[in-house]
Amino acid sequence: MIGIFDSGLGGLTVVRALMERLPGYDMIYFGDTARTPYGTKSRETVIRYSIENTDFLLENGASVIVMACNTASSVATETILNRYSVPVFEVITPAVAQALQVSTGLNLGVIGTRATISSGIYEKKLKIKNKKARVFSSPCPLLVPLVEEGWMNKPETRMIVKKYLHPLKTRQIDTLILGCTHYPLLKKIIQEKAGKRVKIIDSSLAVAGSIKNYVENNPEVNDLLAKKGETRFFVSDITEQFSKTANAILNKNIVLELVKK
Amino acid sequence: MIGIFDSGLGGLTVVRALMERLPGYDMIYFGDTARTPYGTKSRETVIRYSIENTDFLLENGASVIVMACNTASSVATETILNRYSVPVFEVITPAVAQALQVSTGLNLGVIGTRATISSGIYEKKLKIKNKKARVFSSPCPLLVPLVEEGWMNKPETRMIVKKYLHPLKTRQIDTLILGCTHYPLLKKIIQEKAGKRVKIIDSSLAVAGSIKNYVENNPEVNDLLAKKGETRFFVSDITEQFSKTANAILNKNIVLELVKK
Numbered sequence: 001m002i003g004i005f006d007s008g009l010g011g012l013t014v015v016r017a018l019m020e021r022l023p024g025y026d027m028i029y030f031g032d033t034a035r036t037p038y039g040t041k042s043r044e045t046v047i048r049y050s051i052e053n054t055d056f057l058l059e060n061g062a063s064v065i066v067m068a069c070n071t072a073s074s075v076a077t078e079t080i081l082n083r084y085s086v087p088v089f090e091v092i093t094p095a096v097a098q099a100l101q102v103s104t105g106l107n108l109g110v111i112g113t114r115a116t117i118s119s120g121i122y123e124k125k126l127k128i129k130n131k132k133a134r135v136f137s138s139p140c141p142l143l144v145p146l147v148e149e150g151w152m153n154k155p156e157t158r159m160i161v162k163k164y165l166h167p168l169k170t171r172q173i174d175t176l177i178l179g180c181t182h183y184p185l186l187k188k189i190i191q192e193k194a195g196k197r198v199k200i201i202d203s204s205l206a207v208a209g210s211i212k213n214y215v216e217n218n219p220e221v222n223d224l225l226a227k228k229g230e231t232r233f234f235v236s237d238i239t240e241q242f243s244k245t246a247n248a249i250l251n252k253n254i255v256l257e258l259v260k261k
Numbered sequence: 262m263i264g265i266f267d268s269g270l271g272g273l274t275v276v277r278a279l280m281e282r283l284p285g286y287d288m289i290y291f292g293d294t295a296r297t298p299y300g301t302k303s304r305e306t307v308i309r310y311s312i313e314n315t316d317f318l319l320e321n322g323a324s325v326i327v328m329a330c331n332t333a334s335s336v337a338t339e340t341i342l343n344r345y346s347v348p349v350f351e352v353i354t355p356a357v358a359q360a361l362q363v364s365t366g367l368n369l370g371v372i373g374t375r376a377t378i379s380s381g382i383y384e385k386k387l388k389i390k391n392k393k394a395r396v397f398s399s400p401c402p403l404l405v406p407l408v409e410e411g412w413m414n415k416p417e418t419r420m421i422v423k424k425y426l427h428p429l430k431t432r433q434i435d436t437l438i439l440g441c442t443h444y445p446l447l448k449k450i451i452q453e454k455a456g457k458r459v460k461i462i463d464s465s466l467a468v469a470g471s472i473k474n475y476v477e478n479n480p481e482v483n484d485l486l487a488k489k490g491e492t493r494f495f496v497s498d499i500t501e502q503f504s505k506t507a508n509a510i511l512n513k514n515i516v517l518e519l520v521k522k
Contacts, residue, residue: 034306035296040409045295045498048521114502145406148301156424159417237306241375260309 001026001226002211003062005053008036009242010144010182011068012249014091015231017208018066022215026226028062031246034236034261037144038071039113039180046115050076054084056234056259063224066211067091070112070179070203074119087214087221094206095177096125102199103175106130109168109194110137112179113144122179136171140164140180147182148245152189161186162193175199185249236261262287262487263472264323266314269297270503271405271443272329273510275352276492278469279327283476287487289323292507295497295522298405299332300374300441307376311337315345317495317520324485327472328352331373331440331464335380348475348482355467356438357386363460364436367391370429370455371398373440374405383440397432401425401441408443409506413450422447423454430456438462446510497522 002018004011008031015029030053032038038046050072054065066089067073067080073090080088099108110122117139126133142160151157168176176198178184184202191200215222234257235242247253263279265272269292276290291314293299299307311333315326327350328334328341334351341349360369371383378400387394403421412418429437437459439445445463452461476483495518496503508514 034302036301040297040500040502041295041498042500114500141410142403142406142412145403149402151403156417156420159420163417237302239301239303239375241301 001028001061002064002066003028003030003057004066004068005030005032005050005057005072006069006181007031007038007071008033008148009245009249010147010180012246013181013184013204014066014068014207016250017204018211021208021212024227024229026228027231028057028060029231029233030056030259031233031235032261033238033242037113038069039115039144040141041115043075043115043119046071047076047079050080051083052261054080058084058086062086064221065089066207068181068204068207070181071115074116074121089207089211089214091181091203091207092121092125094210095179095201095203096122096129098206099175099177099201100126100130100133102201105174106133107171107173107175108133108135109171109173109176110135110179111140111164111168111176111183112137114139114141116179122177136168136173138164138167143186144180144182147185148241150245150248152185157186158189158193161189165190165193169195173198175201177201178203232257234259262289262322263325263327264289264291264318264321265327265329266291266293266311266318266333267330267442268292268299268332269294269409270506270510271408271441273507274442274445274465275327275329275468277511278465279472282469282473285488285490287489288492289318289321290492290494291317291520292494292496293522294499294503298374299330300376300405301402302376304336304376304380307333308337308340311341312344313522315341319345319347323347325482326350327468329442329465329468331442332376335377335382350468350472350475352442352464352468353382353386355471356440356462356464357383357390359467360436360438360462361387361391361394363462366435367394368432368434368436369394369396370432370434370437371396371440372401372425372429372437372444373398375400375402377440383438397429397434399425399428404447405441405443408446409502411506411509413446418447419450419454422450426451426454434459436460436462439464493518495520
């Protein structure tokens with residue numbers, strides 16, 4: 001199975017993208033809702049949680065790991081790659097590749113949680129791939145709680161998005177990476193406030209494309225993956241609001257199963 | 262020692278109030294910053310975390326437990342009282358008593374996290390104490406992240422506070438309980454948006470008053486409490502932002518010590 005983990009429910013945007021690109025593939029999702037969010041927490045804590053989450057997915061039949069969380073991808077990728085022998089996907093590299101492909105002026109913006117932005121990972125990866133890239137970042141810590149509250153269309157959310165994007169707008173970015181799996185749910189407002197000329201890179205779509213590509217080119221991995229179209233959703237905590245958010249992201253009613261963490 | 266725990270750093274408003282009311286008393290604080298916030302999580306998860314936090318404080322020398330978190334106080338008090346033999350204080354009862362004392366028309370408002378409000382605990386306790394009380398509640402889930410970001414004076418915060426208080430204002434409440442230890446940090450805006458006639462009850466101050474009262478009337482407990490004026494601050498995660506918030510609440514620089522959870 002394809003195993004996917006996230007700090008909470010934002011990673012379901014990756015599941016949604018995988019369902020479209022690899023229909024019928026079995027998936028197992030783990031959302032760490034009891035300890036969400038990760039984006040305000042330290043590197044050490046996020047690494048520790050990422051190891052626990054990967055262990056859970058592997059123990060439950062995953063043979064490929066997707067870190068569907070930009071914060072975990074930013075700080076825990078090296079540890080996870082060194083620790084496990086299965087293929088591991090993170091959300092940064094595919095978004096970086098796509099951004100450089102579509103950017104016309106190499107004036108790139110990145111938004112994400114505080115942990116993701118302060119890791120500097122996007123800037124580092126963009127500049128390794130293209131020395132001429134100019135990268136401007138802005139941490140947007142309030143967007144995750146706003147999305148989790150379902151405030152996707154409130155005037156307060158529009159004001160906060162505008163405020164967060166202001167420093168990037170003055171730098172006249174031509175491409176903006178959504179460095180958090182929650183942000184695709186605010187894509188419309190972000191596009192509006194960034195300016196309609198700005199190309200938006202959705203890291204959820206980018207990683208799904210990269211997984212599809214890998215699977216199609218690695219038949220020995222593809223053969224390991226079950227294709228009964230079954231997906232199980234595990235979380236470390238369940239509330240009414242969590243169920244609502246999950247159903248809203250996937251646009252259908254799903255069953256959340258509880259695992260204590 | 263007086264042991265105090267909270268889901269994160271909001272409980273430091275209780276420490277601040279205790280330092281004023283019981284100066285010189287030793288305290289040990291535990292803030293569960295690695296798993297913060299509690300207010301969006303389920304009853305079962307908050308109870309489990311509250312037991313772990315209490316165990317930690319008792320193992321480290323506490324002989325009185327203060328649940329400086331409205332969410333934990335709302336859902337875990339019964340479990341904690343039954344499980345341990347030391348005196349346990351929660352933040353609900355003192356705020357309820359104070360609210361009924363100052364309310365002129367018994368038209369009472371309560372704001373808190375989603376978990377606190379949906380527990381219905383304030384309404385229940387207010388009505389047990391005074392059958393005539395009319396209680397109107399509003400969950401304010403975004404106020405904790407706004408405070409933790411230090412957005413205490415931003416226009417967006419004012420708008421969000423206004424929106425959350427609107428249903429209480431139309432009910433013409435005369436007294437408003439701040440049912441979350443983070444909210445005292447927004448007291449000015451809350452007072453302004455609720456209307457200047459409305460009496461604001463700060464659950465941090467109320468519980469500190471009640472602890473002082475208890476200690477002064479129970480010499481056998483008072484004798485157990487060290488009075489070297491030493492306070493230690495343990496947290497389950499440390500970041501720059503957490504340190505900033507802690508220092509801002511206590512209005513001095515403190516040392517945070519890490520315990521893994």
